[in-house]
Amino acid sequence: MxxxxxxxxxxxxxxxxxxxxxxxxxxxxxxxxxxxxxxxxxxxxxxxxxxxxxxxxxxxxxxxxxxxxxxxxxxxxxxxxxxxxxxxxxxxxxxxxxxxxxxxxxxxxxxxxxxxxxxxxxxxxxxxxxxxxxxxxxxxxLDVHPAARIGRRVLIDHGTGIVIGETAVLEDDVSMLQGVTLGGTGKNIGDRHPKIRRGVLIGAGATILGNIEIGTCAKIGAGSIVLESVKPYTTVVGNPARPVGTRHSNMPSLTMDQTLPPVDYII
CATH class of the missing domain: 1.10.3130.10 (serine acetyltransferase, domain 1)
Structure with a gap:
C-alpha cells in the first residue's frame, strides 16, 4: 500500500x-x-x-x-x-x-x-x-537517463555523482546517498540496468551493475560493488557484495540506518 x-x-x-x-x-x-x-x-x-x-x-x-x-x-x-x-x-x-x-x-x-x-x-x-x-x-x-522509471518518496541525499541508467527502475520509498551508480555491465543493449524495489537504502559510493534485482527493503552498504541480485530485507557489503548479519524487518530507506546488523548471518 x-x-x-x-x-x-x-x-x-x-x-x-x-x-x-x-x-x-x-x-x-x-x-x-x-x-x-x-x-x-x-x-x-x-x-x-x-x-x-x-x-x-x-x-x-x-x-x-x-x-x-x-x-x-x-x-x-x-x-x-x-x-x-x-x-x-x-x-x-x-x-x-x-x-x-x-x-x-x-x-x-x-x-x-x-x-x-x-x-x-x-x-x-x-x-x-x-x-x-x-x-x-x-x-x-547527477546523470539520470530520462527513460529510467522512478517512483515517489525518493530521497537522493547530497546527490553528487549519481548515475542512473536507461533501463533502471527505482520503486517508491527508495533512499540513496552520493556517488551511487545504477549501471550496466558492458555494451549489451536492451534491459541492462538494476531494478531497485521499494524501501531500499543504498549507501554512499555503492555501484550496482546489470539487470539484477535489489529486493524489497534491502540495504546496500557504502562502497559496495553489487553484481548479483539481493534478497529482500537483506544487508550486503563489500566488493563483491555479500550478505552480512541477520535479516532485518524494517524499511531502511525510512530510518536511514546504515549500521550493520549482528554478524550471525547464515547464507
Missing amino acids: GAAPIDQALLWRQMIDEAACCGDPIMGRLMRTSIHAHDGFANALAGLIGRKLADQTVPAEALCELAASAHADEPDIVAAAAADLVAIRERDPACPDFVTPFLYFKGFQALQIYRVAHFLWVNGRRHLAQHLQSRCSEMFG
Missing part, C-alpha cells in the same frame, strides 16, 4: 510561511522570486526548473513554460514532487523545513527535472528530454 497523497495546498501554505520567516535582506529577492511570486507549488516548481536549466540557447521562460505544460498534462509529476519533498523532510536530519530542500538540495531538484524529462521521453520528444538530462548533469553532477 502506498502512502496517502500529499495535500499540495497545505504544503504550499507551509512553504509560504517558512519563506516569510527568512529575515536576511540578501535572501529576500530569492524568496520573492522562488516562492512568493507564485500562486502554488506546481507553478513554483516549474519556475525553479526553468531558472536552474536556462542557458543562452534555451531561456528560462521557455523552460518554465515547458515544465508547466508537462505538469498540466501529467499532474502526477507534481504529486510525486510533493511526496519527494515530504520524504526529505522526514528522513534528512539536515533538513529543517520544506523551503530548504526545494531551493537548495540538488538531489531533489535533479529528480524533478528527471520527472519532466521522463514525460517528454515517453511522449516522443527525446532530443528535448536528453537536453534536460544534459543540462541537469552539467549543473548538478
Whole structure:
C-alpha cells in the first residue's frame, strides 16, 4: 500500500510561511522570486526548473513554460514532487523545513527535472528530454537517463555523482546517498540496468551493475560493488557484495540506518 497523497495546498501554505520567516535582506529577492511570486507549488516548481536549466540557447521562460505544460498534462509529476519533498523532510536530519530542500538540495531538484524529462521521453520528444538530462548533469553532477522509471518518496541525499541508467527502475520509498551508480555491465543493449524495489537504502559510493534485482527493503552498504541480485530485507557489503548479519524487518530507506546488523548471518 502506498502512502496517502500529499495535500499540495497545505504544503504550499507551509512553504509560504517558512519563506516569510527568512529575515536576511540578501535572501529576500530569492524568496520573492522562488516562492512568493507564485500562486502554488506546481507553478513554483516549474519556475525553479526553468531558472536552474536556462542557458543562452534555451531561456528560462521557455523552460518554465515547458515544465508547466508537462505538469498540466501529467499532474502526477507534481504529486510525486510533493511526496519527494515530504520524504526529505522526514528522513534528512539536515533538513529543517520544506523551503530548504526545494531551493537548495540538488538531489531533489535533479529528480524533478528527471520527472519532466521522463514525460517528454515517453511522449516522443527525446532530443528535448536528453537536453534536460544534459543540462541537469552539467549543473548538478547527477546523470539520470530520462527513460529510467522512478517512483515517489525518493530521497537522493547530497546527490553528487549519481548515475542512473536507461533501463533502471527505482520503486517508491527508495533512499540513496552520493556517488551511487545504477549501471550496466558492458555494451549489451536492451534491459541492462538494476531494478531497485521499494524501501531500499543504498549507501554512499555503492555501484550496482546489470539487470539484477535489489529486493524489497534491502540495504546496500557504502562502497559496495553489487553484481548479483539481493534478497529482500537483506544487508550486503563489500566488493563483491555479500550478505552480512541477520535479516532485518524494517524499511531502511525510512530510518536511514546504515549500521550493520549482528554478524550471525547464515547464507
